[in-house]
Amino acid sequence: MKTFVVLSRMRRALKAASLAAGLGAALCAGPALCAASKAQPPSKAQIAEAARAAASYTIGKSRRPFIILEEAARSARPGSELRKFLEDRLIDLVAGSAEPEARRLACRLLWAVGTDRSLPALEKLLDDPQTVETACFALRSFPSPKVNAILRRHLPKLRGPGRLAVINLLGDRRDPQAVPLLAASVESENAAEAEAALAALGRIGSPKAAEALLDFWAKSPPPPRRALAQALLQCGRRLRLDGRADQASRLFAAVWQGANSPRLRAAALLGMMRSEPERAPGLAAAALLSGEDLLARTAIGQIEAARDPRPARALLDQIHQLPPATEALLLDVLPAAPSPAAAAAAREFLLLPEAQPAAAAARLLGKLGEPADTVLLLRALAAKDARADAAAAALRTLDGERVNRILVRSLPRLAGPTRVRAIGILADRRAVEAGDALLRLAGKGAPEEAIAAFDALARLLPPERAGALVKAASATPPGQTRERAFRALGETLRRGPRNPRAAKALLAGYAAAADASLRAAFLELFPIVGDPAFLKRAVEAAHAADPETRAAAVRALAAWPSGEALEPLLALAQSGADPTTRTLALRGCLRLLGRGEAPDASRPAAAWAAVLRLCRGAAEKKQALAAMAAYPLPETLRAAAGMLNDPAVRAEARAAVKRMIAGLQSGAAGAAPIPKEKLDKMTDAQLKAAAEQLAKRLSSGPGKSAER
Amino acid sequence: MTAKQTSPQMTRRRFLQGVGRAAAFPLLVSPAVLGRAGSVPPNSRIVLGNIGHGHRATAILPHFMRFKEIQVRGVADCRRDRLLAGKAQVDGFYKNKDCLIFDDFRELLARPDFDAVFLATGNRWHGMGSILAAKAGKDIYSEKPVTLTLAEGRELVNAVQRNGAVYQAGHQRRSVDSYRFMAEVVRRGMIGRVHTVIMQVWEGPAIGYQAPSPVPKGFNYDMWLGQTPWRPFCWAHVNAWQYFWDTAEGVLTDMGCHYTDLMQFTFGTDDTGPVEYEGWAVFPEDAYSETPIRAEVRCRYPNGVVGVLQQRGAFGERFIRFVGDEGWIQVDDETNRVTASPASILRWRTIGTKSWADTGGHIADWLHAIRHRTRPAAHVEAAHRAISICQISNLCLRLGRKLRWDPKTESFLDDPEANRMRARARRAPWHA
Structure with missing residues (x-):
């Protein structure tokens, strides 16, 4: 035990904490707060003084005297002399003429530390309706056996809330001798008293309490029915826990037979199932056949909670007599373990008219995992209700290549929408063997099937089979199908960008492309492979007469994965055939430079300079600044600093310059780095001067290391 | 539709054998009747009542109302202003005037047309209100902390189980991606053998003194106090009830229970808990409020794993971190940000953007x-065990000594005083 409650005297103003909690100045004003530390416990004199002061405590005054008494209770060992002294002072507070709130707080301390010595004073509080509940608080868990006798003695004298409080306390303390008194209270005309007494009898839960409750249950007219039923249930539970299952069952059975409310009957059913586990299957069956939805669901929930599938299996015989919702619940709780009866039920229910049990049947077949059920699940996939989703989920989880083969074989026989779903399932299953069938559908199927097939191929087809996909894609009409076909081709190429067969097929497809749109689609895939042969074709295409081909080629070059494309892009940015080409090319240059891709790695500054000269509009300059900021060089720093004068890009220039200065400072010798806060406060002119100074230092010194 | 409705002897199996299975399609039942296409059959809708309509309910109720399976039909609150605000919110959502209002929530519970309740009262009512709801045959979604005392926790569990009520505690982090990911990482041993769990909640505050004042019109103060001992009306208490032992138990329980719940959830110890507690606290030296300003409690599981519940720092700095012998993982509550060491662990996380503020899941x-x-995920036993850790922590601090706890009997070993403090008498007429 390292530390205990700390009681030191370190003062700490925690006003701020109060404010942070949003409590308002009025609430947090005042207290000078301090920490407490493990110090000497308060002395007897301090305790006596605190107790004297505490007597006049009312809300709004300082609680300090009670804080000292609480500290004393914490630090004085139980049974110690100091603890006895403290208890005596608390007794004085309780018995004297202290303010009500002071008595209450004293009783709260006695709740934890009081001994039999406090009982006379606390008993006296029971005589006064104003203080009964304060006494009950202190007596709640008093270990002394005398307490129950005191409470019983006072009960007949009490009226109103005090009487209810004592009734409640007798129930909380489970006083078996209070049963006759409480039973008398059940017959009170005061409904609140009758209910409190019933609940107290339920909490006591003794055999005698049970008998009393059963007597009331049989009476006509009985006391408040729901409160009595609750008491029976509560008493039954207590008896069960005390090893009196037979008696408990009697109580539950009484509620089961006599209550009208489905909720109460469900609670009684639970009580019976828990008290007599061997009867649980029979009880569950009765509940299932009762026609009461809540009872049936409760029974099934209990079977699931017990993690014992036997009752569920036993109930399968009666499944046809249940309403559909209950059938579904029962099927849902059947376990995944192989079971011919469960499988048979699932196969039957899968194709019944009601959606709920059919969906549950599909889920069960998914859990059972028999590949032979694939055909059946495919039939359910055609339904227009919840079973289709459940069947799809099951088809995704069934294990084995056999399932894939059945799915592939079934594709031609399925109706359009179902076939589309099945294609998606094949893709989810990563069924590579579906490639040929999907390629056929992609080429000849209806548009939505072709799209689904291309989407599946995008996820499945190995790159060495890209040739087949090139052919299929080349045969598609312009529009959505072609778009998806080329997306599939792109995904396939990305899985193997260095695959020579795939690259060859792509080039062949491009060469054979019959129209500009098709050529453009191929061109846009070139960066995926990105080798010199493709670069050469792309550069050629960038100068084609046809604008669609030209634009696609420039886009491809702009997206090129390596710096080899920078030079042709620069040339296009300078002298492209049209403004769109020039703009696209310039953006490609900026992208490549921003990634650190320069054709001549030893001279990136020259490439930047060339690109910056081409930036004319504000949008291009902003893009250049953003890219340069991540690529700090003395030259780029100078260029960015130069743009500080341009009002259209001043903000971007400031951001770039600051970032570059921060990035370059570590490589610059000769001056202390400028902290970020100082950089933030600089005017444009100051920033420009600092940038030029730094660039100069780097250009002349060993700061060359800053070039990457 | 079913054969049974036409003849009890005619099962659908026989029916289908007669006409052939192909006849089962196409289905004749309208998707709307089956609850498809976004609709829910009226008789399978859950009619919900909201008990307690303060800030929390205002924030959360729309999450309930967005479910088509739920129809919020009533609000209960002992404060008239909040009651009317609740009705306005519900009616505004459904664009009608149907929301019923109840000054006394017992009237709502007594109505058979309400299936379930959402409790978003002050802490003092969570346990008692849930017990009464379970006894009234309602299913329950209760905000946390779920109870006031250890004994009330067990009473709640008993009432819920006895009545077969479905109880979900507002420990919604169990259903949130970031925390579930953290739990999965720990369970899969990706940070090695876990030895420590650090749970941080914020400091303070301390509430100043204020004289009592008249109970405002439209404020049923007796109902507001509920089971807690009577004391004169004072705004300093009413607005900051979280920091008084009678009405709540401070930040350690108020927020701490979320983290202890995650610790329990991750370890799969929903029916048990730590066995030893020790710690320190800084209490206000002279303030109206009673609960700690700063504190730290270390609780130890039987297998040696230590949970450190610490109250320090600012509100935005709360977090939970699992530390193992090969790494750690942490979720920052304010930002829902997950960090870990080694950082490669984070690669396994599927992208999820929902934070604790989204209770939909x-x-x-x-x-x-x-x-x-x-x-459900945050079932009653789990919720009780999670708050128990906080309640025992507070008892440890209030008693100023190490406590040993037997999770089986739910009692302290060799400490009669601590055992007495497990339960408090309730003010009449409230009882379990």
Whole structure:
């Protein structure tokens, strides 16, 4: 035990904490707060003084005297002399003429530390309706056996809330001798008293309490029915826990037979199932056949909670007599373990008219995992209700290549929408063997099937089979199908960008492309492979007469994965055939430079300079600044600093310059780095001067290391 | 539709054998009747009542109302202003005037047309209100902390189980991606053997003194106090009830229970808990409020794992971190940001953007449990055990000594005083 409650005297103003909690100045004003530390416990004199002061405590005054008494209770060992002294002072507070709130707080301390010595004073509080509940608080868990006798003695004298409080306390303390008194209270005309007494009898839960409750249950007219039923249930539970299952069952059975409310009957059913586990299957069956939805669901929930599938299996015989919702619940709780009866039920229910049990049947077949059920699940996939989703989920989880083969074989026989779903399932299953069938559908199927097939191929087809996909894609009409076909081709190429067969097929497809749109689609895939042969074709295409081909080629070059494309892009940015080409090319240059891709790695500054000269509009300059900021060089720093004068890009220039200065400072010798806060406060002119100074230092010194 | 409705002897199996299975399609039942296409059959809708309509309910109720399976039909609050605000919110959502209002929530519970309740009262009412709801045959979604005392926790569990009620605690982090990911990482041993769990909640505050004042019009103060001992009305208490032992137990329980719940959830110890507690606290030296300003409690599980519940720092700095012998993982509550060491662990995380503020998943889990009469994610036993850790921590601090706890009997070993403090007498007429 390292530390205990700390009681030191370190003062700490925690006003701020109060404010942070949003409590308002009025609430947090005042207290000078301090920490407490493990110090000497308060002395007897301090305790006596605190107790004297505490007597006049009312809300709004300082609680300090009670804080000292609480500290004393914490630090004085139980049974110690100091603890006895403290208890005596608390007794004085309780018995004297202290303010009500002071008595209450004293009783709260006695709740934890009081001994039999406090009982006379606390008993006296029971005589006064104003203080009964304060006494009950202190007596709640008093270990002394005398307490129950005191409470019983006072009960007949009490009226109103005090009487209810004592009734409640007798129930909380489970006083078996209070049963006759409480039973008398059940017959009170005061409904609140009758209910409190019933609940107290339920909490006591003794055999005698049970008998009393059963007597009331049989009476006509009985006391408040729901409160009595609750008491029976509560008493039954207590008896069960005390090893009196037979008696408990009697109580539950009484509620089961006599209550009208489905909720109460469900609670009684639970009580019976828990008290007599061997009867649980029979009880569950009765509940299932009762026609009461809540009872049936409760029974099934209990079977699931017990993690014992036997009752569920036993109930399968009666499944046809249940309403559909209950059938579904029962099927849902059947376990995944192989079971011919469960499988048979699932196969039957899968194709019944009601959606709920059919969906549950599909889920069960998914859990059972028999590949032979694939055909059946495919039939359910055609339904227009919840079973289709459940069947799809099951088809995704069934294990084995056999399932894939059945799915592939079934594709031609399925109706359009179902076939589309099945294609998606094949893709989810990563069924590579579906490639040929999907390629056929992609080429000849209806548009939505072709799209689904291309989407599946995008996820499945190995790159060495890209040739087949090139052919299929080349045969598609312009529009959505072609778009998806080329997306599939792109995904396939990305899985193997260095695959020579795939690259060859792509080039062949491009060469054979019959129209500009098709050529453009191929061109846009070139960066995926990105080798010199493709670069050469792309550069050629960038100068084609046809604008669609030209634009696609420039886009491809702009997206090129390596710096080899920078030079042709620069040339296009300078002298492209049209403004769109020039703009696209310039953006490609900026992208490549921003990634650190320069054709001549030893001279990136020259490439930047060339690109910056081409930036004319504000949008291009902003893009250049953003890219340069991540690529700090003395030259780029100078260029960015130069743009500080341009009002259209001043903000971007400031951001770039600051970032570059921060990035370059570590490589610059000769001056202390400028902290970020100082950089933030600089005017444009100051920033420009600092940038030029730094660039100069780097250009002349060993700061060359800053070039990457 | 079913054969049974036309003849009890005619099962659908026989029916289908007669006409052939192909006849089962196409289905004749309208998707709307089956609850498809976004609609829910009226008789399978859960009619919900909201008990307590303060800030929390205002924030959370729309999450309930967005579920088509739920119809919020009533609000209960002992403060008239809040009651009317609740009605306005519900009616505004449904664009009608149907929301019923109840000054006394017992009237709502007594109505058979309400299936379930959402409790978003002050802490003092969470446990008692849930017990009464369970006894009234309602399913329950209760905000945390779920109870005031250890004894009330066990009473709550008993009442819920006895009545077969479906109870979901507002420990919604169990249904949130970031925390579930953290739990999965720990369970899979990706940070090695876990030895420590650090749970940080914020400091303070301390509430100043204020004289009592008259109870405002439209404020049923007696109902507001509920089971807690009577004391004169004072705004300093009413607005900051979290920091008084009678009405709550301070930040350690108020927020701490979320983290202890995650610790329990991750370890799969929902029916048990730590066995030893020790710690220190800084209490206000002279303030109206009573609960700690700063504190730290270390609780130890039987296998040696230590949970450190610490109250320090600012509100935005709360977090939970699992530390193992090969790494650690942490979720920052304010930002829902997950960090870990080694950082490569984070690669396994699927992208999820929902934070604790979105309770939709948690409510969906509750609805599923209601339909199937099964236990939801934050079921009552789990919730009780999670708050127990905080309650025992507070008792440890209030008593100023190490406590040893037997999770089986739910009692302290060799400490009669601590055992007495497990339960408090309730003010009449409230009883379990």
